Amino acid sequence: MTKLLIYEDNPQLREGLTMLINGSEGFEVLACFKNCNNVIEEVGAWKPDVILMDIDMPGINGIEGLKKIRQVNDDVKVLMLTVFDDNKNVFQAISSGANGYVLKKTPPTKLLEYIKEAQTGGAPMTASIATQVLKMFSSMNNEKGEDYNLSDREKQVLQFLVEGYSYKMIANEMFIAIDTVRSHIKKIYEKLHVNSKSEAVAKAFKDKLV
């Protein structure tokens, strides 16, 4: 028997979900709540297997609710419910420890499947969410964009810049004159299309040159 709590501010949807779930073999809704004000106590008292958590709630939203839960309980599975597959929310929810993320328009049979999947350690996601997650994933990785073809020496200098060295210090470290450091840096700026040290440093981080 899968025991659930539901957090959802919309009364119709709350009733609908409850009826659907309670009417299905092997599922039971322990309680419903329309906000997350006492989420910690409620979860502690009812000890559910799975929580359905609406994201868009007034007051404490679903993400905050999730975070509260995770402060005290890492075992209960939390399935986020939302109308939109909004990029930022997906990201937030996932990194706050959600076990799954499904759209409200998911058909009932699918939803029950997802709940079961969450309970058994899976990570149910609707297709559109999964697509987004993959996109975020691949975009954040992007193993270095442009090349800028910096020479070896220029790369070294840039490295020192990133580490906060002044021209003078770089000259010392590299056993060259400070004016040579200047020359290198000027060249680096040209290749990176920037015109200050901090821009170069920022670009180095952004484009994973270091």
Place this chain on the structure above:
Amino acid sequence: MTKLLIYEDNPQLREGLTMLINGSEGFEVLACFKNCNNVIEEVGAWKPDVILMDIDMPGINGIEGLKKIRQVNDDVKVLMLTVFDDNKNVFQAISSGANGYVLKKTPPTKLLEYIKEAQTGGAPMTASIATQVLKMFSSMNNEKGEDYNLSDREKQVLQFLVEGYSYKMIANEMFIAIDTVRSHIKKIYEKLHVNSKSEAVAKAFKDKLV
């Protein structure tokens, strides 16, 4: 009609997949290959909707094959097939542009579902894969180390520094005097334990303050 190519070195599995798919309404296997040696030409010639790509192949493996495909074609959907839900491969595949990632032990009906899902822009994953992806996602993100408790204003200034603004530009943007900018920056340096703009920028990136 969903048209497929299959890359799989194991003859049994190759035959099995072909028979399964060709025996299903709405699916057609255009061709099968046991390695990725000519993958670019083959994809160009057959113009499939979906490619089933085994990961563990001798010679050019599935990930390399995927990368080759993505060099010339971003539209075709590539579904990775593997025996293990190996962490590293999942990550590699996703960031190389795979559309989905399923285990070979996936039951036939599910597999057809997944193929259809991939074709229509979804991102099919078996539950265990999805779980892994979420774990990677949430683990790679957090940290955010120290806080340094910068004030709101100081955070704004730091933001501008990171974007390469000079003191003068920051003063203009924030409608304050350049000397005030100086004051803020001095305070920022103290809190971040640095003593130059580029060090501050570097630290901002490293500690994910921005």
Place this chain on the structure above:
DNA sequence: TGAAGGATAACATGTTTATGCGGTTGCATT
């Protein structure tokens, strides 16, 4: 109510950076 601290601002001084120009050397390609 008085202390603490954030945001604002001015002034002064010395250092660092950005940019321009010029140049030599040595290696590799043509």
Place this chain on the structure above:
DNA sequence: AATGCAACCGCATAAACATGTTATCCTTCA
């Protein structure tokens, strides 16, 4: 032999930066 290019070096100047000190106006908080 000529060309290009990376690495090296020097000089000059203006702008930007780092640091110090001082001070007012707020709000918050004990």
